[in-house]
Amino acid sequence: MKIGILGNGQLGQMLMDSVQDIPELEISLYDLRAHSDDALDAFLASVDRVSYETENIPAHIVARLEPVAEKVYPSLKALKTFQNRLLEKNALRAAGIATADFCAVNSLDDVKSAVVTLGLPIVLKTTTEGYDGKGQYVLRSPDDAEPAWAAIGNRELIAEAFVKFERETSVIASRDVNGNILVFPMTENIHHEGILRYSLFPAAGLSAAKAALAERYIRQLADSLDYVGTITLELFETADGLVGNEVAPRVHNSGHWSIEGTEASQFRNHMLAISGRALGATTPKYPAVAMLNVISDETPAEKAEGISNAFRHSYGKEARPARKLGHVTVVAQSVAERDATIDQLSALIPAGVWPPVQH
Numbered sequence: 001m002k003i004g005i006l007g008n009g010q011l012g013q014m015l016m017d018s019v020q021d022i023p024e025l026e027i028s029l030y031d032l033r034a035h036s037d038d039a040l041d042a043f044l045a046s047v048d049r050v051s052y053e054t055e056n057i058p059a060h061i062v063a064r065l066e067p068v069a070e071k072v073y074p075s076l077k078a079l080k081t082f083q084n085r086l087l088e089k090n091a092l093r094a095a096g097i098a099t100a101d102f103c104a105v106n107s108l109d110d111v112k113s114a115v116v117t118l119g120l121p122i123v124l125k126t127t128t129e130g131y132d133g134k135g136q137y138v139l140r141s142p143d144d145a146e147p148a149w150a151a152i153g154n155r156e157l158i159a160e161a162f163v164k165f166e167r168e169t170s171v172i173a174s175r176d177v178n179g180n181i182l183v184f185p186m187t188e189n190i191h192h193e194g195i196l197r198y199s200l201f202p203a204a205g206l207s208a209a210k211a212a213l214a215e216r217y218i219r220q221l222a223d224s225l226d227y228v229g230t231i232t233l234e235l236f237e238t239a240d241g242l243v244g245n246e247v248a249p250r251v252h253n254s255g256h257w258s259i260e261g262t263e264a265s266q267f268r269n270h271m272l273a274i275s276g277r278a279l280g281a282t283t284p285k286y287p288a289v290a291m292l293n294v295i296s297d298e299t300p301a302e303k304a305e306g307i308s309n310a311f312r313h314s315y316g317k318e319a320r321p322a323r324k325l326g327h328v329t330v331v332a333q334s335v336a337e338r339d340a341t342i343d344q345l346s347a348l349i350p351a352g353v354w355p356p357v358q359h
């Protein structure tokens with residue numbers, strides 16, 4: 001079976017690598033940045049299944065997928081839903097998942113009414129094309145309405161009530177064509193300046209009740225869309241529950257640790273699911289695992305070379321500020337061993353961001 005993936009970045013590459021041992025699967029990657037309509041149409045015609053490494057696909061390219069919709073996994077419906085934050089929040093609610101209160105904003109007057117209906121602070125976000133905290137504005141006073149609209153407005157926005165979360169977590173699952181779902185262990189995610197810096201499994205002190213709730217949420221979400229492939233749900237953890245924030249219809253940075261850390265990785269299960277195969281087990285192979293992103297500068301990652309329980313992945317990209325150049329996975333027999341290894345690699349993490357703040 002031939003599988004074509006839209007996007008040839010690190011996610012596409014890791015999806016491809018994950019099934020190198022299955023000769024029946026022939027994988028090719030399409031470079032979205034070098035797009036031409038003819039090249040895309042030829043690519044789509046040459047494969048049996050189409051998938052994508054990113055939901056940030058321009059509308060004119062999504063339109064060209066319509067005629068081959070039956071071979072696109074996850075479905076075009078899922079792609080379009082999670083391309084737009086309003087559709088996304090509605091889908092979360094429809095699947096029974098708690099979210100912040102929100103409303104659509106299409107004018108400065110709408111911003112002002114959102115301040116009244118949602119209360120302050122509110123987070124204003126562009127409905128499309130926002131990632132790593134871009135296209136966002138936090139309003140803390142009614143006077144912020146005008147600067148906020150000037151900064152990111154003049155297009156469709158979503159206003160969300162500010163969630164006073166204790167930390168950010170994510171849950172990832174894969175669903176096969178028969179509706180079987182396997183869920184990966186939850187991770188705790190630590191961001192800095194809008195970019196994920198590291199993920200931890202297990203999430204410290206995560207209650208069994210919250211872990212079960214996250215699992216129920218992602219099952220409900222995947223089932224509600226008859227989803228096929230790997231899906232990620234980012235959740236805010238609050239004192240008394242979990243609040244759905246964002247969905248990625250794909251493998252996710254917070255699941256990279258699954259390459260070494262679980263029986264089957266998020267990448268492999270995505271490929272197994274979309275090719276109609278049974279999923280591999282998502283059970284952890286170690287009691288504790290961490291993933292550290294390598295951002296802007298590869299040199300601190302060189303430290304991982306001498307550490308036997310650290311695995312370095314380099315994406316072969318040119319260094320640029322704020323660019324993800326690779327990641328390092330740490331596997332350990334205990335949280336203490338994991339954290340001692342992270343200490344050795346702490347040059348990868350900005351000052352003050354490791355260890356995570358305890359709430």
Ligand code: AMP
Pocket residue numbers: 100123130131132133134160161162163164168191194234245246
């Ligand atoms: P997002 O692009 O939606 O993942 O948002 C980027 C970051 O902004 C999140 O990781 C949070 O740290 C923060 N954030 C987003 N939405 C909210 C919200 N409704 N309340 C509080 N913080 C938020």
